[in-house]
Amino acid sequence: MSQPRYDVLAIGNAIVDVMAPAEDAEIERLGMVRGGMMLVDTDQANALYDAMGPAREISGGSAANTLAGLAALGAKCAFIGQVADDQLGAVFAHDIRASGIAFATPARPGSDGDGPPTARCLIFVSSDGQRTMNTYLGASQFLPAAALDEALIADAAVLYLEGYLWDPEEPRAAMRAAIAAAKGAGRKVAFTLSDGFVIERHGDDFRALIDAGDIDILFANEHELAVLTGKADFHDGMAALAGKLPVLVVTRSEKGAVAVAGGEQAAVAAEPVGHVIDTTGAGDLFAAGFLFGHVRGKALNECLHLGAICAAEVISHYGARPEADLRELVQGMAG
């Protein structure tokens, strides 16, 4: 098996985030669950956008955010995801390429009005930094299996997949094919569970993938762990899952994170943050730091520490992609 050209190849939603501050009362009035992620159709997206304050647009998408963090740390990355050939699609493509990430999935017709536009996530950010997300998937849900490049999959040490993309049928089929290709090439598969509701919809699929040994590294937060395992107690949840996965990483917000790998367990405290501005992307950037450590062969506690540093950076400002120089922030650890 030759040395792979990329550290991480990710398949994920190609989304531009539309972000604005919001009062919690407004979030409730609009029928959203504070801190949640809801899929919305065109009419819902338009109504929520109308209700939103002046916003800013910043490229997002869970796995794409993770890659942006990995690339900022110095990893070689590639992304597969579906945009439309419209202005937001051009914004997404620019931002990911400008981050140094290879991205070659052709844009889908959309600007002529016949196809769905590039995906948007309308994010209402509360004054304590909590984010409430409303995702209009648009073109992103039509990522075809044909967009996969098996040679590319074989050429990346880790294939990284987001659970969010398990909802729509075409990308789900594409991800199943990608897992088979990665496994066939002897590469690792990393998976993030993304969201409790996603697990409620697709938990059987996820548990089957885990039981079949198709997932080498699983990322979850505490709530997702509980939903996937059916165990309300954190330790019970960890115990139920740890033996089935080479690496299990569970983030616990301000309580830090825990990882179990090959019988070894490690934990890290959350990094101190002066002022939490916007928690969008916290899990994505934790995964970035952890995966970076993993592909560089770091010890488990160091991987967790790298994750905590990256997560702390991204919640200190608006937007789910890093702004500070992550290599500088992890100085001495990123070698």
Added chain:
Amino acid sequence: MSQPRYDVLAIGNAIVDVMAPAEDAEIERLGMVRGGMMLVDTDQANALYDAMGPAREISGGSAANTLAGLAALGAKCAFIGQVADDQLGAVFAHDIRASGIAFATPARPGSDGDGPPTARCLIFVSSDGQRTMNTYLGASQFLPAAALDEALIADAAVLYLEGYLWDPEEPRAAMRAAIAAAKGAGRKVAFTLSDGFVIERHGDDFRALIDAGDIDILFANEHELAVLTGKADFHDGMAALAGKLPVLVVTRSEKGAVAVAGGEQAAVAAEPVGHVIDTTGAGDLFAAGFLFGHVRGKALNECLHLGAICAAEVISHYGARPEADLRELVQGMAG
């Protein structure tokens, strides 16, 4: 003359800013003048965008930014400007309306590929907060005189115009017609000179407007004052212009600002700012604060102070529109 419905009606470029941090060496390498504003065509815009790092999109446009500040302070505002019927046009329209500003100029065909798209300004932000702007005017330069609503002009206490929009022919004609309409209705005309190069191109027009008594309130920065008057010395420049204008306001960056009105002169120091992040919109928000004081009948020094507070807020974060609650910041002054 009845009580006008709006405090300020502005005519300006309808632009979405595309902003990214940049090294000064890179700004030089790309042939830009640090701190300047350059008009770019499609090819130049594409080449500069390709050279730009991961960016964020935030609605901008000089006069539109000023209105956003005015509206945040509690003024009633309306905007006239030209977007295309594309995604960035929808972003601009959303943001200005979500700021509480009336905006009814119909979008121009653009998304079908036949017309120019919504204007963008590619802004490279240096580590000291200096901004270097590259404006692709697109649809904005085709604002037709037909977009003017004379009843609306007559219904605003102040008509506010930006010099930037003097470059393209159609909006220039529209602004001349707007000045005539405002004057005919007994309203005030405020004008911002915008940029030294704009004055080099159109100084004769601007001086003629001033000499004809068409401008009641003129906003300039120190450099623009020198270019317009041909006087290198600040005090000589003020002396040359002050007698020709009911109100003259000159901003001087970290040296604060000076205003002369009816023989009275006042000055204000710059507000202290913890960390200057991005100076985009500093002049626009100074004008917002000053105009707010003016339409509320405040004393000249209070108008300047309001301007300084608003400018300080906008340079403390990315983007040329206010993020903090301006009414709270000027508490006790905004009554």
